[in-house]
Amino acid sequence: MTEPVAPASGQAVPAGPIGEAALAGKTGEAASAEKSGLALDVQQLSLAFGGLKAVSDFSLKLPAGGLYGLIGPNGAGKTTVFNLLTGVYRPDTGQVVLCGERIDGKKPSYIARAGMARTFQNIRLFGELSVIDNIRTAAGVRTRSGLFRTLFRTPLHVAEERAITERSLELLDVLKISHRQDEQSKSLPYGDQRRLEIARALATEPRVLLLDEPVAGMNTLEKREMRGLIQSLREQFGVAILLIEHDMGLVMEICEQITVIDHGVTIARGAPKAVQDDPAVIEAYLGVPDEAVDPAEQVPPPETAPRTDAPPGEA
Amino acid sequence: MKSLQERVLALRPSVAESVGRSALPFVAAIVLAYLVDAVLGPAVGATWRKILLDIGIAILLAGSLNIVNGYAGQFSLGHAGFMLAGGYTAAWLTFYGGIHLFGVKGAYGGFLGSGQLLFLASCLFGGVVAAVLGVVVGLPSLRLRGDYLAIVTLGFGEIVSRLVQITARQPTSVEDVKRQSMLELANNLGGSENFSQIPSYTTLFFVYVFAFTLIVFAYRLKYSSKGRGLLAVRENEIAAEAMGVDTTRAKVVAFVFSAFWGGVGGALYAHQIGTLNPAELSFQKSIDFVLIVVIGGMGSITGVVLGAAILVILPELAREFADYRMIAYALALIVVMILRPQGIMGVKELWDTGLWRKLVHRVKGGKS
Numbered sequence: 316m317t318e319p320v321a322p323a324s325g326q327a328v329p330a331g332p333i334g335e336a337a338l339a340g341k342t343g344e345a346a347s348a349e350k351s352g353l354a355l356d357v358q359q360l361s362l363a364f365g366g367l368k369a370v371s372d373f374s375l376k377l378p379a380g381g382l383y384g385l386i387g388p389n390g391a392g393k394t395t396v397f398n399l400l401t402g403v404y405r406p407d408t409g410q411v412v413l414c415g416e417r418i419d420g421k422k423p424s425y426i427a428r429a430g431m432a433r434t435f436q437n438i439r440l441f442g443e444l445s446v447i448d449n450i451r452t453a454a455g456v457r458t459r460s461g462l463f464r465t466l467f468r469t470p471l472h473v474a475e476e477r478a479i480t481e482r483s484l485e486l487l488d489v490l491k492i493s494h495r496q497d498e499q500s501k502s503l504p505y506g507d508q509r510r511l512e513i514a515r516a517l518a519t520e521p522r523v524l525l526l527d528e529p530v531a532g533m534n535t536l537e538k539r540e541m542r543g544l545i546q547s548l549r550e551q552f553g554v555a556i557l558l559i560e561h562d563m564g565l566v567m568e569i570c571e572q573i574t575v576i577d578h579g580v581t582i583a584r585g586a587p588k589a590v591q592d593d594p595a596v597i598e599a600y601l602g603v604p605d606e607a608v609d610p611a612e613q614v615p616p617p618e619t620a621p622r623t624d625a626p627p628g629e630a
Numbered sequence: 631m632k633s634l635q636e637r638v639l640a641l642r643p644s645v646a647e648s649v650g651r652s653a654l655p656f657v658a659a660i661v662l663a664y665l666v667d668a669v670l671g672p673a674v675g676a677t678w679r680k681i682l683l684d685i686g687i688a689i690l691l692a693g694s695l696n697i698v699n700g701y702a703g704q705f706s707l708g709h710a711g712f713m714l715a716g717g718y719t720a721a722w723l724t725f726y727g728g729i730h731l732f733g734v735k736g737a738y739g740g741f742l743g744s745g746q747l748l749f750l751a752s753c754l755f756g757g758v759v760a761a762v763l764g765v766v767v768g769l770p771s772l773r774l775r776g777d778y779l780a781i782v783t784l785g786f787g788e789i790v791s792r793l794v795q796i797t798a799r800q801p802t803s804v805e806d807v808k809r810q811s812m813l814e815l816a817n818n819l820g821g822s823e824n825f826s827q828i829p830s831y832t833t834l835f836f837v838y839v840f841a842f843t844l845i846v847f848a849y850r851l852k853y854s855s856k857g858r859g860l861l862a863v864r865e866n867e868i869a870a871e872a873m874g875v876d877t878t879r880a881k882v883v884a885f886v887f888s889a890f891w892g893g894v895g896g897a898l899y900a901h902q903i904g905t906l907n908p909a910e911l912s913f914q915k916s917i918d919f920v921l922i923v924v925i926g927g928m929g930s931i932t933g934v935v936l937g938a939a940i941l942v943i944l945p946e947l948a949r950e951f952a953d954y955r956m957i958a959y960a961l962a963l964i965v966v967m968i969l970r971p972q973g974i975m976g977v978k979e980l981w982d983t984g985l986w987r988k989l990v991h992r993v994k995g996g997k998s
Contacts, residue, residue: 427874441865455855456874
């Protein structure tokens with residue numbers, strides 16, 4: 316494993332160094348991490364499919380309200396990490412602590428209730444259901460009514476269903492898909508399907524939101540909208556976000572810290588600028604750097620929106 | 631944004647509204663069932679009264695199957711197994727129990743007299759026995775899906791049928807029955823011969839009280855988080871889990887709920903037809919209910935009611951072609967699959983359709 320990149324100084328969010336410590340030191344103080352305001356604390360997660368090590372020793376400390384990125388070349392194991400975190404796969408070793416509760420080995424539905432929600436790279440909506448019913452379904456997680464209360468429509472159940480509808484409508488509004496409320500979700504245009512996936516994930520009232528390529532297949536305008544949206548979600552919902560994205564411009568611009576994995580191994584971690592310049596990352600993406608770098612693959616400098624928390628140094 | 635539970639308190643309905651929302655549909659179900667029994671039944675004559683009975687029972691059986699096949703998307707071919715379990719359980723209770731309690735064969739007492747109360751209890755008990763079997767079928771469904779689940783449920787239906795076939799003969803004289811306890815008589819279900827002389831308690835009233843109640847329940851389920859959880863399992867199981875739907879639990883609940891109503895339907899069927907035969911309540915019968923659900927629209931309550939009416943009335947109208955019934959069924963299914971693979975209603979309900987909206991609009995427009 317390559318040495319981790321030191322996070323750049325001047326980070327706006329105070330969590331940069333924590334991530335570093337997790338990777339470098341194998342101190343593994345899970346108990347103290349519970350009290351340190353971490354939304355998600357992942358320690359040395361590994362998974363092998365037969366002989367293939369899909370993910371090795373993946374660690375991450377995501378602070379409450381943080382926005383971190385997870386990047387890597389195709390097939391690097393990014394989505395596998397998401398599947399490990401959300402319980403789709405059971406890790407061979409390692410542990411996942413969500414807001415102080417160990418959740419590794421639990422069922423996905425349990426983990427969702429514990430406060431982790433996700434979107435899917437290959438969109439997985441409830442296709443036949445209407446847009447609002449997709450959101451309502453997810454919002455149902457926070458209800459207390461069982462089958463009996465449902466069948467006999469007790470006052471609590473009635474109130475809960477009203478609350479679900481009320482909140483779902485607000486979510487539609489936030490994601491700007493209100494006008495599609497009653498349409499079948501599978502008939503939505505691609506961009507709106509991605510928005511609906513985010514709305515649905517938010518409906519579960521997560522503490523940690525995992526976004527798997529939220530702008531894949533979007534045009535420039537849609538991407539810009541989505542970028543603003545993702546940033547606004549943190550304040551509006553108080554949610555910490557971990558983002559998988561191939562669009563380097565987006566990742567570099569909005570993420571406070573980026574983890575780079577290749578072949579399941581973490582090869583770099585740190586502030587966007589530092590990661591961008593890391594030789595191991597460049598090698599993973601572009602191969603051995605002895606020939607001219609393809610300009611198309613180069614990460615564009617964040618010229619449009621100068622950020623206050625951008626690392627010092629030249630662009 | 632405010633969380634769900636923060637909102638709940640403010641949105642609680644008033645007491646009067648709560649009572650209305652919770653209880654009124656049940657009252658309506660009973661009143662409507664009474665009207666069907668007292669007004670519609672006598673008005674249409676014996677033949678159509680029988681058809682109405684059949685439709686009501688078909689609504690119960692297909693409507694309950696719809697919870698598993700339509701809502702949760704778990705293709706089950708063993709629904710007749712629940713019907714059979716409920717039917718035999720209830721028949722055992724009313725026939726033998728009736729002799730033990732009242733000393734007579736056949737229906738005893740008047741409207742809501744002790745005989746009919748025994749019958750009501752037997753319907754519910756038949757449902758409970760079927761629901762227990764629902765757990766047995768629900769559990770393998772957790773690991774299986776699609777064709778594999780269909781095969782397992784098919785096997786279940788056949789097993790239940792065979793279990794009844796190995797029971798002893800049915801003693802029919804009052805004296806013979808009285809010599810044995812109820813528990814001993816549980817082994818006297820007639821074997822592969824008929825279980826006959828089941829008291830004919832089933833009336834339009836009872837059938838439609840249960841059918842309308844099931845419709846109310848199915849409606850409430852469909853438009854609630856629990857039901858949407860089931861639909862989510864059907865649409866995308868992985869996403870459903872990720873959104874916090876415990877798919878394991880959801881499937882078992884669906885099977886148990888469905889089995890209970892299948893059992894109730896079987897009990898009503900037994901006390902209508904008077905004679906049960908295990909061979910009759912097997913695979914073929916399951917297919918009938920699957921057909922109703924598929925043709926009506928998987929997941930649609932009104933679709934199932936419509937499908938039940940069509941599949942009961944059509945064979946009655948075409949009695950002279952009764953021999954070709956199965957061919958006609960198969961053809962109808964093929965045609966529906968080609969022209970309208972989602973069934974007549976799809977997942978929609980009558981009130982979701984443009985036709986209905988237009989009608990409502992016109993009625994409202996006419997009034998104002």
